[in-house]
Amino acid sequence: MFAFKEEFPVGDVASLATADIAIPFYQPIVDRNHQLIGFEALARRWEPRQQRYQGIDFLSLSDEESLHLDIVMLRAILRDLPTLAQSSTSLLSINLNPTLNSPTYQNLLLLVLIQARKVGLDIWFEVLEHAPLQHKELALIEVLRSHGAHIVCDDFGTQECNFQRVLALPYEIIKLDRSLLLQATKSSHALRMLTGLVEYLQRLGTKVVCEGVETQQHIEVANLLGCDYQQGYAHAMPSPLSRWA
Incomplete structure (x- = not known):
């Protein structure tokens, strides 16, 4: 069984800190047997007051700030791909903001796909729950799919991400909101309803990820739900690449 719960030490983090620059932390995704099968890349930025890396509230950023951080993240992920491919994993999941109308950003998305294929990694692109899905965004998603990307519905079950959103786009993987x-x-009652939902999605050929698995009880309930994959602090904290290399 895969398990890694150690937090990233402050002393090690400080050595990597660069002001106002995001770096990817990687959180494991495990299968039904709790074996490591891949990672999600999560943006983290050094906060001097707390003396640690923290998550970034992308909704509070302007489009320009969000674009800058996403480009920084994709370039860092590109550098990390060969090492990730050597860590007994088969996939990497990356957040996708299809509203960012930037040739640099879109070219980096394709470059990540191409380079990942070369080193034997599948790429999941997680469509952010608040991103609009109009013609332009859907066109980009389908281009990425045509180049081998697997498209993921992120945070299903929130107000922004409901059945209307699932109907708007065929997803290969759905992540259940915590x-x-x-x-x-x-x-x-909620357990029965959610178990039925998971079974229904799986009958349609969709893989299901249970997110927010933070305790042993959460692991047990996720097992009962029959989700294909699990992700959360109970299995491992997000950490820099050096933790997994």
Whole structure:
């Protein structure tokens, strides 16, 4: 069983710190047997006051700031791909903001796909739950799919990400929002409903990821739900590449 719960030490983090620059932290994704099968790349930025890396609230950023951080992240991921491919994993999941109308950003997305294929990694692109899905965004997503990307619905079950959003685009993987797991731990009715939803999605050929698995109870409920994959602090904290190399 894969398990790695150690937090990234502050002393090690400080040696990597660069002001106002995001770096990718990688959080493992595990299968039904809790074996490592891949990572999600998560943007982290050094916060001097807290003396640690923290997540970034992308919704609070301007389009220009978001674009800058996404480009920085993709370039860092490109450098990390060969090392990730040597860590007994088969996939890497990356957040996708299809609203960013930048040739540099879009070319980097394709370059990541091409380079990942060369080193034997599948790429999942997670469509952010707040991103609009109009003609332009859907066209970019289909270009990425045609080049071998797997398209993921992120945070299904939030207000922004409901069945209307799932109907708008065929997804190969759906990530259940953490709030659904929390409800299933508290209510037998919610557990039955969510189990039925997982079974229905799987009958359609969709893989399901249970996110926010943070305790042993969460692991047990995620097992009962029958999700294909699990992700969360109970399995491993997000950490820099050096932790997994």
